[in-house]
Amino acid sequence: MCARHIYASWYKKWKGMNRKIQFWNTVKATFVEDFDEQLQKLESLGVNSSNDLLETPVECWSKAYFKRTSKCDVVENSMAETFNGWILEARCKPIITMLEEIRTMVNRMNVKGTWAETWRTKLFKRKYLASYNHFLQPVRGKKFWPKGLPSILPPKVKVQPGRPKKNRIKSKDEPKKVKSGKYTRAGVKMTCSVCKTTGHNKQKFEKETKVVTTRKLQQENLDASRKYKIGKTK
Numbered sequence: 001m002c003a004r005h006i007y008a009s010w011y012k013k014w015k016g017m018n019r020k021i022q023f024w025n026t027v028k029a030t031f032v033e034d035f036d037e038q039l040q041k042l043e044s045l046g047v048n049s050s051n052d053l054l055e056t057p058v059e060c061w062s063k064a065y066f067k068r069t070s071k072c073d074v075v076e077n078s079m080a081e082t083f084n085g086w087i088l089e090a091r092c093k094p095i096i097t098m099l100e101e102i103r104t105m106v107n108r109m110n111v112k113g114t115w116a117e118t119w120r121t122k123l124f125k126r127k128y129l130a131s132y133n134h135f136l137q138p139v140r141g142k143k144f145w146p147k148g149l150p151s152i153l154p155p156k157v158k159v160q161p162g163r164p165k166k167n168r169i170k171s172k173d174e175p176k177k178v179k180s181g182k183y184t185r186a187g188v189k190m191t192c193s194v195c196k197t198t199g200h201n202k203q204k205f206e207k208e209t210k211v212v213t214t215r216k217l218q219q220e221n222l223d224a225s226r227k228y229k230i231g232k233t234k
Contacts, residue, residue: 003027003061003075006053014049023053027075028063033143035064 007023022045026038035058043050058065063075084091090101170176189198200208 006056006061010053013052014046016045019045019049026053027061030063031144032064035062037143 003024007020010023011020019042022038022042026035026042029035029038039050039053042053059067061075087102087105090098090105092098093101190201191198192200192204193202194206
């Protein structure tokens, strides 16, 4: 049975876009628990709207109640309508010609399906089973849990040694809180109190001056030693 045809008759009494969306959410629910939840939402959009929908057996239009032996989860007969459109040209011909053309078209489709089975070798099957031999089993959601079980309590709080921290740990990109009456030094250019230039302070100036003086003395000592050696050789 086609869910679209069921909606067409149900829509005559229950109109509205919200009801239409909820109708398809109910039809396409894959679990019984999800189906019941969607059905309650549909009932909230109109009293007895779900009862009118349940007049048709749910096994015919709800995906949650489809038999497990079914290999298709389509809730409407679009495939049958597509097949009818596929053979539309043949249906307009005489009975013998029509049956012969339909037989040829179906046989051509079966040949393609048989050709697709040729690449499924034993090696492919062995690799497929080896690939999916170990996998994580999916866990069902909270609404699928059994009812009436005792609630799980959180573990007992263990007091850690030491003084407890009061300040919250801030993230890296969180701006720092500025104390009242003080400004941050962010963006302020550093000025040296000795040479009056920006880019360094007094401590760095003295350090760089000391390094330059040391290098200068080393160079002077090296030059003096070279002159001494040259004069000695003469």
